[in-house]
Amino acid sequence: MAMDLAQFHEAFFEESFEAIESMEAALLKLDVGAPDPEVINTVFRVAHSIKGGAGMFNFADIASFTHTLETLLDGVRAGRTRLSTPVMDLLLKSVDVMREMLRATQKKETFDPQRVADLQFDLEVAVAKTAAEAPAAEAPASAPASAAASPAAPAATPAAPAAPAAPAAAGGAGEWCIGVKPLENMLSRGNEPLALFAALAEHGELAVEAAVDEIPPLATLDPHRCYVRWQLRLRSAASKEQIAEAFEWVEGDCDYSITPAASAASAAPAAAPAAAAIPVAPAPAPAAAAPSPAAAAPAPEAPAAAKAAPKAEAAAGGDASSIRVSTQKIDELINTVGEVVITQSMLAQLGALAEGPAAERLRSGLAQLERNVRELHESVMRVRMLPIGFAFSRFPRLVRDVAQRLGKQIDLKLTGEQTELDKTVLERIGDPLVHLVRNSIDHGIEKPEERIAAGKSAVGTVHLEAFHRGSAIIIEVSDDGRGLDCERILAKARSRGLVGPNETPSEEAIFELIFLPGFSTAEQATDLSGRGVGMDVVRRNIKSLGGKIDIRSTRGQGSRFTISLPLTLAIVDGQSVCVGEETYIVPLVSIVESLQIRASGVNRLSNAGEVISFRGDYLPLVRLHDLFGVEPRSRTVQDGLVVVAEGDGQRVGLFVDDLRGQQQVVIKSLETNYGQVPGISGATILGDGSVALILDVAGVIRSASRREAA
Amino acid sequence: MSSNPAHNASETDTHQVLTFVLGEETYGVDILRVQEIRGWSAVTKIPNSPPHVLGVLNLRGSIVPIVDLRKRFNLAQAEYTAITVIIVLTVRSEAGRRDFGVVVDGVSDVVDVAAGAVKPTPDLGSRAATDHIRGLVAIAERMVVLLDIDKLIGAQMTGPLADAAALSEAARAA
Numbered sequence: 001m002a003m004d005l006a007q008f009h010e011a012f013f014e015e016s017f018e019a020i021e022s023m024e025a026a027l028l029k030l031d032v033g034a035p036d037p038e039v040i041n042t043v044f045r046v047a048h049s050i051k052g053g054a055g056m057f058n059f060a061d062i063a064s065f066t067h068t069l070e071t072l073l074d075g076v077r078a079g080r081t082r083l084s085t086p087v088m089d090l091l092l093k094s095v096d097v098m099r100e101m102l103r104a105t106q107k108k109e110t111f112d113p114q115r116v117a118d119l120q121f122d123l124e125v126a127v128a129k130t131a132a133e134a135p136a137a138e139a140p141a142s143a144p145a146s147a148a149a150s151p152a153a154p155a156a157t158p159a160a161p162a163a164p165a166a167p168a169a170a171g172g173a174g175e176w177c178i179g180v181k182p183l184e185n186m187l188s189r190g191n192e193p194l195a196l197f198a199a200l201a202e203h204g205e206l207a208v209e210a211a212v213d214e215i216p217p218l219a220t221l222d223p224h225r226c227y228v229r230w231q232l233r234l235r236s237a238a239s240k241e242q243i244a245e246a247f248e249w250v251e252g253d254c255d256y257s258i259t260p261a262a263s264a265a266s267a268a269p270a271a272a273p274a275a276a277a278i279p280v281a282p283a284p285a286p287a288a289a290a291p292s293p294a295a296a297a298p299a300p301e302a303p304a305a306a307k308a309a310p311k312a313e314a315a316a317g318g319d320a321s322s323i324r325v326s327t328q329k330i331d332e333l334i335n336t337v338g339e340v341v342i343t344q345s346m347l348a349q350l351g352a353l354a355e356g357p358a359a360e361r362l363r364s365g366l367a368q369l370e371r372n373v374r375e376l377h378e379s380v381m382r383v384r385m386l387p388i389g390f391a392f393s394r395f396p397r398l399v400r401d402v403a404q405r406l407g408k409q410i411d412l413k414l415t416g417e418q419t420e421l422d423k424t425v426l427e428r429i430g431d432p433l434v435h436l437v438r439n440s441i442d443h444g445i446e447k448p449e450e451r452i453a454a455g456k457s458a459v460g461t462v463h464l465e466a467f468h469r470g471s472a473i474i475i476e477v478s479d480d481g482r483g484l485d486c487e488r489i490l491a492k493a494r495s496r497g498l499v500g501p502n503e504t505p506s507e508e509a510i511f512e513l514i515f516l517p518g519f520s521t522a523e524q525a526t527d528l529s530g531r532g533v534g535m536d537v538v539r540r541n542i543k544s545l546g547g548k549i550d551i552r553s554t555r556g557q558g559s560r561f562t563i564s565l566p567l568t569l570a571i572v573d574g575q576s577v578c579v580g581e582e583t584y585i586v587p588l589v590s591i592v593e594s595l596q597i598r599a600s601g602v603n604r605l606s607n608a609g610e611v612i613s614f615r616g617d618y619l620p621l622v623r624l625h626d627l628f629g630v631e632p633r634s635r636t637v638q639d640g641l642v643v644v645a646e647g648d649g650q651r652v653g654l655f656v657d658d659l660r661g662q663q664q665v666v667i668k669s670l671e672t673n674y675g676q677v678p679g680i681s682g683a684t685i686l687g688d689g690s691v692a693l694i695l696d697v698a699g700v701i702r703s704a705s706r707r708e709a710a
Numbered sequence: 711m712s713s714n715p716a717h718n719a720s721e722t723d724t725h726q727v728l729t730f731v732l733g734e735e736t737y738g739v740d741i742l743r744v745q746e747i748r749g750w751s752a753v754t755k756i757p758n759s760p761p762h763v764l765g766v767l768n769l770r771g772s773i774v775p776i777v778d779l780r781k782r783f784n785l786a787q788a789e790y791t792a793i794t795v796i797i798v799l800t801v802r803s804e805a806g807r808r809d810f811g812v813v814v815d816g817v818s819d820v821v822d823v824a825a826g827a828v829k830p831t832p833d834l835g836s837r838a839a840t841d842h843i844r845g846l847v848a849i850a851e852r853m854v855v856l857l858d859i860d861k862l863i864g865a866q867m868t869g870p871l872a873d874a875a876a877l878s879e880a881a882r883a884a
Contacts, residue, residue, distance in 0.1 A: 630755065672772065673772065673810055674756070674763075674810075677756055678757075680756070683773045685771065691754040691765075693754065693756070
């Protein structure tokens with residue numbers, strides 16, 4: 001089979017990374033005391049399919065490592081190895097190493113073989129312990145001899161740990177019974193049984209016996225179908241896994257079973273069903289649309305398979321109707337649709353000017369186009385939306401590790417994992433969330449004894465929650481720990497001269513202090529937190545996504561960090577406003593109201609700018625033409641309009657010349673080619689091809705107040 | 711400047727330069743950095759930008775700032791007319807690739823410049839901010855100032871030029 005497999009590498013890596021994620025998630029779900037066999041099966045299947053893929057692509061070190069892992073998992077599954085906390089740690093560590101090995105292989109870097117070898121050794125020791133504990137010698141597990149041999153010959157030799165294992169354990173018989181039953185589509189998929197037998201024959205002496213009793217009469221025979229079953233006897237020193245490798249190409253196209261001839265004869269019931277289950281469970285790859293092998297075959301020789309396979313199918317079923325598309329393609333699509341939106345609004349402007357008998361029809365056609373374009377745009381944007389569960393998935397592991405290291409007991413609650421948000425937002429919110437969760441564990445949650453002394457349960461709770469509110473997505477990280485210590489924060493701020501000795505800031509203002517660069521109240525910097533680089537980065541990342549973060553905290557009861565983010569970064573509903581020759585877009589979400597006011601409605605505060613009265617409040621009046629240095633049509637307040645807008649919780653009146661239409665605009669970055677502009681969040685292209693700047697109301701308020709102060 | 715391959719290449723290597731006119735002087739930029747040449751059209755002003763940044767334009771869907779080189783070099787102001795030309799250039803800096811347009815009086819020619827023909831900029835003392843000049847070259851008895859656009863715009867798109875008058879001084883001294 002001299003085909004170039006390199007083209008499939010990327011797909012293998014992608015699938016493997018996903019598989020590892022699901023493996024990690026499954027492991028974390030496992031209850032050490034009473035493991036759910038189905039979950040163990042899931043983990044096993046993942047390891048198995050990665051091993052299969054790695055073997056197929058000749059990633060020997062990965063295949064070898066996963067093989068050892070698989071052996072241990074097999075022991076757990078068959079009940080030979082008791083799932084204890086050390087074993088669990090070992091499994092989780094293996095997940096990390098596998099991920100790093102895959103990453104290194106993907107980038108064609110070399111991975112520290114010593115680490116792999118060390119862990120592989122640990123795994124083998126765990127397996128060996130099992131073998132020693134279980135008197136049943138037919139267990140197809142590594143013998144202690146192989147465990148001792150392997151550190152000397154680490155990752156580079158995949159077969160080394162496996163080779164001496166199984167046959168030795170099988171009592172030196174070295175004979176395997178292999179049953180092969182092709183499914184209907186085996187031949188039509190280009191799989192040739194003869195090639196399979198040839199591959200098996202490489203392992204040793206092979207005797208093949210065909211069962212032809214199912215061949216129907218010629219009249220009803222379908223020539224594309226294989227009706228023959230085979231019973232093979234292979235005399236070989238190869239391990240079961242090595243034999244199973246020959247079946248990798250026909251996985252899903254035929255049912256097969258591999259049993260040691262000796263154990264089949266002497267009937268070791270504990271091992272046999274477990275062994276049968278291994279090959280039949282299909283790989284959980286989403287592409288595996290093959291009909292369930294268990295359903296098609298009566299499979300008398302594999303009773304466990306019938307149970308395992310449908311469940312695996314169900315697990316894979318959810319993904320079966322999805323395809324993998326590169327984000328670049330999606331972004332191109334979104335860009336193009338953005339251009340279509342612009343063209344459409346240009347046509348709409350022209351259509352409004354059209355006259356004559358056809359004009360009405362043109363306009364109704366354009367209205368139809370507008371609806372279609374809007375729908376198209378929404379659908380395309382939805383393609384980029386992913387459930388936030390992807391960002392949440394890393395936390396169970398993180399919380400477990402950090403809590404263990406700090407000697408704290410923590411219960412992590414996740415809610416709203418299905419809440420969808422833009423992929424870019426999702427990717428960039430991960431790190432800030434990690435910071436917040438770590439902070440919660442490190443600073444927030446107390447040690448068990450402290451908690452009990454405070455009358456709380458020994459187990460602290462960290463809650464990650466996501467939900468929609470209007471056109472924003474809210475992510476909250478809350479804990480029931482000790483809460484922020486206002487006095488300590490204030491003392492620290494005073495000692496560093498951030499707050500004057502006589503100032504007494506409000507509670508909110510104190511909480512704000514922790515977002516300052518270099519601010520940390522931790523007595524001792526740990527590798528987790530306390531170096532004071534966290535919170536300002538968190539805030540900066542969130543701001544760069546157009547979001548904001550708020551803190552609420554009650555002493556002794558816990559704190560809650562609320563992040564609010566825009567649903568998408570690519571589009572905004574905006575109101576066009578004119579100032580002189582220029583057009584600006586004010587995001588509709590920040591507009592409270594637009595109104596006309598009389599000159600008498602404007603009051604001047606001595607040297608501190610102008611204010612207007614709005615519903616009983618006084619709001620600062622910002623003349624956009626002043627702020628942006630644009631020549632306005634009029635400086636008289638009653639000639640123009642005031643747009644009351646809100647940003648960062650503050651309201652302001654923006655004085656503009658006139659309002660234009662409302663429209664959805666595609667946000668284009670100013671920073672790509674230029675840079676950040678205070679008060680401007682980006683730019684967009686209008687229907688006539690000209691550029692309009694999009695206001696950042698919070699930024700406008702900040703710039704305006706700086707000007708007043710200056 | 712070691713990053714510039716033209717300087718490491720042999721003396722006989724040539725590269726192509728697009729020359730353009732600005733007031734009395736002729737300038738040149740590496741042709742490989744030129745994205746396109748287009749006519750003048752109205753720009754959208756950016757609030758509180760430095761005076762040499764006129765505003766932004768829509769260049770096939772991306773937002774591109776337009777720099778007036780006359781203002782950048784403190785030359786007398788010219789009117790923008792139908793024959794005023796924008797050259798869209800690409801700079802590369804640590805921040806990545808950036809596109810921007812420069813307004814010039816007119817585009818002259820594309821010429822081959824041998825690496826050996828490029829003379830270094832004379833040292834004009836502390837007044838000279840000649841970082842953005844890659845060298846001087848004589849073409850048809852006219853002195854052409856070769857610009858290093860990465861230095862001219864790259865890091866300090868919004869920043870002022872230290873001493874722009876030095877440039878014309880450099881020209882006279884050469």
